[in-house]
Amino acid sequence: MNRNEEAPPTVSGSPAGRLSRRRARLLIFVCAAALAVVSLGLLSRMSSAVPPNKNRPETAPGMDRCRCWVLMDIESFYCAPCLEPLLDLCRALPARVQEDRVLGVLVYEAAGGSERSELRSRIVLKKWQGFRKTHGIRFPAVADTGPFFRGFLKDGIVVLLAHEGRNVLLSYSLPLQAGQLDEIVEILLDRAEGPESFSRPPPSGDDGTAPADELE
Amino acid sequence: MNRPRWMLWLSLLAIFLGAARPGLGKDAVSRITLKEVLSIGALDDEALFQWTGVAADPDGFIYVLDAMDYSLKKFDPRGALVKKTGRRGQGPGEFMVPRLLDASSNFLFATDQNVAGVYVFDRELNFIKKIPCPALIAHLKALGDDLVAVASMSFQEPGRILVLNGEGKVLSEIAYADKNAGVLMDSISFVPDAEGMFYLAYLFQDRIEKWSPDGKRLWSRNLFGGKKAETKKISSFTVPGETCFKDIAMDGRGHVLVLGGRLAKAPGRTVFVLNTEGELLTTFTLPDTSHCLYFDRGRSLYVRANDGITLKKYRILYE
Numbered sequence: 340m341n342r343n344e345e346a347p348p349t350v351s352g353s354p355a356g357r358l359s360r361r362r363a364r365l366l367i368f369v370c371a372a373a374l375a376v377v378s379l380g381l382l383s384r385m386s387s388a389v390p391p392n393k394n395r396p397e398t399a400p401g402m403d404r405c406r407c408w409v410l411m412d413i414e415s416f417y418c419a420p421c422l423e424p425l426l427d428l429c430r431a432l433p434a435r436v437q438e439d440r441v442l443g444v445l446v447y448e449a450a451g452g453s454e455r456s457e458l459r460s461r462i463v464l465k466k467w468q469g470f471r472k473t474h475g476i477r478f479p480a481v482a483d484t485g486p487f488f489r490g491f492l493k494d495g496i497v498v499l500l501a502h503e504g505r506n507v508l509l510s511y512s513l514p515l516q517a518g519q520l521d522e523i524v525e526i527l528l529d530r531a532e533g534p535e536s537f538s539r540p541p542p543s544g545d546d547g548t549a550p551a552d553e554l555e
Numbered sequence: 556m557n558r559p560r561w562m563l564w565l566s567l568l569a570i571f572l573g574a575a576r577p578g579l580g581k582d583a584v585s586r587i588t589l590k591e592v593l594s595i596g597a598l599d600d601e602a603l604f605q606w607t608g609v610a611a612d613p614d615g616f617i618y619v620l621d622a623m624d625y626s627l628k629k630f631d632p633r634g635a636l637v638k639k640t641g642r643r644g645q646g647p648g649e650f651m652v653p654r655l656l657d658a659s660s661n662f663l664f665a666t667d668q669n670v671a672g673v674y675v676f677d678r679e680l681n682f683i684k685k686i687p688c689p690a691l692i693a694h695l696k697a698l699g700d701d702l703v704a705v706a707s708m709s710f711q712e713p714g715r716i717l718v719l720n721g722e723g724k725v726l727s728e729i730a731y732a733d734k735n736a737g738v739l740m741d742s743i744s745f746v747p748d749a750e751g752m753f754y755l756a757y758l759f760q761d762r763i764e765k766w767s768p769d770g771k772r773l774w775s776r777n778l779f780g781g782k783k784a785e786t787k788k789i790s791s792f793t794v795p796g797e798t799c800f801k802d803i804a805m806d807g808r809g810h811v812l813v814l815g816g817r818l819a820k821a822p823g824r825t826v827f828v829l830n831t832e833g834e835l836l837t838t839f840t841l842p843d844t845s846h847c848l849y850f851d852r853g854r855s856l857y858v859r860a861n862d863g864i865t866l867k868k869y870r871i872l873y874e
Contacts, residue, residue: 347789415623419651462862463599469604469623473643 362417407441407527409478410492413463416470421495424513426474428498431524434477440527443467443480447493456484500526568826580717584810584828586874587839592855593868595634601629602636605863608656610663610697612678613850618663619866620653622838627653627665629680640680648674648682658695664703666692672723673703694744702726704753706743714741716753716766729770731755739795740786744802744847747812748831756803756813759784759795763803763813763833776833779818798822806856806871810836814848843867 409428414444415421432441449456460482467480491497491510500509500523508524511519595617604623611617615632626641627650641650651711652668662683663676663709673686673695690709697703701721709715717725732741742758751768761777761784785796798816801823805811810830821823823844828836843860850856856869 379572417652417668459862462864465864466604466623469601469621473603473624 346448403476406501407523408488408501409441409443409480410488410497410499411445411480412441412492412495413447413466415447415495416466418495421513423495424515428513428520428523429474429476429478431520432478432527436527438479441478443478444488445480445482446488447482449484460484498523513548569754582834584873587826588872588874589838589839589842589856590872591867592870593634594860594865595777596865597632597863598861598864602630602634603864603866606859606866607654607846607863608665609847609857609866610658610848611849611853611855611857612658613852614679615851615853617857617866617868618620618656618680620656620665622650622653622863623651625653626673627656627663627680627741629678638680639853640676640682645670647685649674649774655692657693657695659697659700661700661701662697664695664697666695667828673696673705673719675721684721686719686721688717688719689725693742694728696745696747698747704745706745708742714743716743716745716755727768729753729766729768729769731764731766731770731772739781740793742795745799746803746805747808748805752831754803754805754811756800758798758800758816759786761799761818762812763800763827765831774833776829778813778815778827778835782818784816784818793820801845802847804850804856807852807854808851808873812848814841814845821867 363472407529411425420521429437441526447459447463463482464480470476471480491499493512496513498513498515501507501513509523511523515523562732563737596606602632603619604621606619607616607622616637617630617632617634619628619630620626621628625643626639629638631637641653643649643651644718645651649671650665653665655666656670657664661678663678663680664686665674665676666672667674668683669691671691673692675683675686677683681734683788688705688707690707690712692705693708694706695703695851696705698718702718704718707715707717713729714730716729716731718727720726731743738797739760743755744757744758745753747753752773753766754761755764755766760780761782762775763778764775765773767773779799784799786793787796788794794866797818799818800817801814803811803813809831811831811833813827813829814823815825815827816822817858821840823846824841824847825838826841827838830836841858843858843865844862845858845860846863848856848858854871856871858863858867858869860867
């Protein structure tokens with residue numbers, strides 16, 4: 340199918356998860372609305388947290404239409420087999436795609452009031468810094484305790500791909516099934532200026548690791 | 556009765572009470588307070604991301620395993636990072652899930668959660684060798700430069716403490732587990748004393764025990780009135796649902812310190828102080844939750860704070 344044609348609404352990456360057209364449209368509408376609300380919050384936090392990089396545009400073309408959320412529970416980082424699929428995903432995504440189109444969401448349990456929750460949020464992000472730096476992961480992350488993303492994160496690590504133009508919300512649980520990694524990469528790359536624009540090396544002076552205070 | 560005789564009787568009474576009551580004997584301690592002497596790792600630095608194991612050498616250098624960047628780090632006595640080694644992997648000196656750490660006079664002993672063996676490093680963090688072990692390791696203590704004790708995790712032979720030499724030869728063994736206790740229900744933390752006795756804290760049972768080196772149980776105590784921890788049924792297995800105890804350590808003054816788990820008043824913070832006969836002397840509460848207790852040779856206590864991004868060192872003040 341030509342990618343410019345309107346794709347049928349789909350709410351799952353697996354055929355078994357396809358719903359009837361009407362129910363799917365309704366579900367997509369609800370999810371899109373919720374995503375829009377959450378995105379506004381997250382993006383405002385991102386835009387205020389990430390320092391401007393003069394070597395590249397703030398937002399890549401298509402950033403406003405295609406997004407990828409990697410939902411993670413920091414506790415799953417202690418499960419060595421659970422991490423491999425995440426690292427495979429990161430290795431498959433060029434650095435600029437990660438930076439411009441992917442956002443990690445560290446889902447954690449809030450307990451003990453707002454002060455305690457704020458501390459917990461900073462602790463979770465600090466752990467992410469260590470992990471991210473070690474593995475050369477480029478996408479940033481935010482800590483989130485709300486029910487929306489937690490609802491998706493039933494086990495381990497989940498990738499959410501949203502594309503408003505195609506009315507598609509895709510959900511993938513890691514480990515990915517055969518072909519799903521290619522599917523994610525293709526969707527993310529197709530919405531850029533071209534694959535080559537995301538394959539070029541990082542700007543001079545960039546050592547491939549994110550600044551430690553990027554999310555501070 | 557004249558005054559000297561009264562004094563004599565009073566002295567004898569005091570001696571008798573002191574010997575009979577643990578709170579007044581040679582290991583008397585009624586209250587413990589902590590004085591922070593060092594803190595390593597904060598929210599805005601890159602010292603520690605998720606430390607799991609800690610050890611200290613005779614010169615006061617502190618070694619830490621960090622699970623989030625798969626490293627072994629060395630800090631000077633003031634807490635400055637002086638060296639770091641390790642990365643994610645399964646080669647020599649690499650870790651997948653770094654977990655336990657202890658030190659002898661000259662070497663460091665580290666474990667990886669999914670590896671049946673003990674990694675040996677020198678004090679400059681050079682990888683020396685791997686001591687093979689017949690099973691995965693649930694707990695580890697260094698007994699000397701060429702001697703370690705490990706609690707093994709084996710379905711075939713559950714509940715054993717093995718004393719291994721540097722080649723992995725089993726020199727002695729303590730089989731402490733009840734048969735049919737259930738999967739993981741016999742998991743322990745343990746600490747040896749200077750006489751070779753072993754003190755065991757069961758992670759998922761209300762049991763603290765003392766064992767002789769030749770495998771005899773000398774006593775068994777409970778600290779929660781024998782309360783049973785929650786268990787879950789998964790398929791045909793019964794598995795633990797909550798922790799009773801998290802760790803056990805000795806403070807160098809003959810006290811056995813046990814860190815309480817979910818059953819404690821302050822989970823991960825309540826510390827029970829026992830004498831070597833298992834009598835409860837007192838309790839105290841850590842400022843933050845910890846997963847372990849570690850004492851160096853200078854009798855300072857190391858515990859976790861900020862969910863593993865901070866290591867705290869305390870001097871213990873006894874009253």
